[in-house]
Amino acid sequence: MTSTRSNTTIAWLVCALVAAAQFGNYYVYDSIGPVADLLQQQRGFSDTQVGLLNAIYSLPNVVLILVGGILVDRFGAARMTVLTAGVCLLGALLTAFSPSFEVMAAGRLLFGIGAETFGIATMAAVAQYFAGAQVAFAMGLTLAIGRLGSFSADMSPTWFASAYQNWQPPLMIAAASAATAFAAALVYAGIARRHPAPGAPAPSAERFEWRDLLHFGRAYWYLLALCVLWYSVILAFRSTFSIKYFQHVHGLDLAAAGAMNGYVYLAAVFATPAFGWLCDRLRRYAPFLAFGALLLPLALAVLALTHWSLWISTVLIGISYSLVPAVMWPLTSKLVGPERFGTAIGLMWVAQNAGISGANLVAGWLNDRAAAGPQNPAGYEPMMLFFGVASVLGAACAAALWLSAGDKEHEQARRPH
């Protein structure tokens, strides 16, 4: 009894440390947008250079993240969390103290190399300490604190207004949050050494075989397809095009369009753990995933085909953005064994990074080709059709997953009690 209670305390301590580390990392991830204007005014950076500082984050991960996932399985979540948090800190410091654009870009590259593998290692840590019970709630909490980091970076010009006289202090604040993430990772690793997770596989010395990648079950491949389609649509739309779409098609000014977009983040902070808790409580995952995936095409249809209040589509996207991640990652931990969890997520994120880049390029190309803009709001229709089709395919994959692996017995089969 006492041992169960102390295991639970340790698991929640690990969850709190991982969440604190996620906060720091997501803060650094979103730290470029708020200083973009200062970088242009004070350092003469072009739009392309500012864009590259974020693009260079995903570019190497189209390949490297799979290696990262394999390394997590091989060397363990704790060691890889510390290593990658250290790489992220170096990247953030290089970015903040860069004498030139090239060094700043190198800093963002280093940060990208560390941050995505860090994401896998931290998910693996939570999956191992909460193997079975409460895994979705715990993962939802860490994701929510990560989203709070993104939201804080967006709010930093208001919260740290005096730092925003010059491009460097805001990036030093970002480096300080990377240092906090590194400290949290070190404490977590110390705890993991003394109290290994009950669900942790022994670090493996087995040689990696490429053909092992094909040995995941059918349900995993549906999940991978959903991950690519859903994240590509939601991130390309919400992070890149939605603000100008709201301005040009629905007549919002920049502040109102930005706020409408920001509410989705804020909602996710509260709703992601709440949905995770609900799934754990009902012990059902796949039906919730299918419901969340279905809300995305519905929201896009409301936006593109009706004149209903923008609040309706914002609420639908907000629920989808909270529900799908809250279920997708815990469900992955139930579909694949703990010894292959890192590799499974790595493979999903390889395809996801390629999909997000591809969706951004296709949507931009469709808008340019149709001359979309304030004078021609109809020019956004091909982009909305593209996003609509991709999100319907995503929802179809979620439905197929539900049919193939979402029955009650299967979902609970991997529970240890």
Ligand SMILES: N[C@@H](Cc1c[nH]cn1)C(=O)NCC(=O)O
């Ligand atoms: N591979 C990451 C990509 C990401 C998404 N938002 C920020 N980075 C991922 O899928 N993370 C899980 C998440 O939902 O944030």
